[in-house]
Amino acid sequence: MMSHWNHRVVKETYPSGDVEYSVREVFYNGDGSIFAYTESPVGIVGESVESLREYCQWVLKGLDEPILVDGEVVFVDDYAAEQPAEADRAGFSPPEVDSGPENSRKFRS
Secondary structure (H helix, E strand, O other): OOEEEEEEEEEOOOOOOOEEEEEEEEEEEEEEEEEEEOOOOOOOOOOHHHHHHHHHHHHHHOOOOEEEHHHHHHHHOOOOOHHOOHHOOOOOOOOOEEEOOOOOOOOOO
């Protein structure tokens, strides 16, 4: 089950050879393995200048973490293994995830 998330830099290389770095929200399993990250880069939006400042501080912390390379990240799905039996899940819906090409799990934003 997802236990926490943070901001991380993701490096993408396009077929043209262009490289782009962006900040994404990354979601982790209880053991610290990566479950998914957001499909789109984060935007800086807040209800006040102070909330923008706080959000920017969280983003800046992500710049100190190792860079994730899109297409090389190994996603671990321990989510399914921890879910209750079908009969016990009335009304339960798992998060919407784009399973896309192999090894490319991203939450739709």
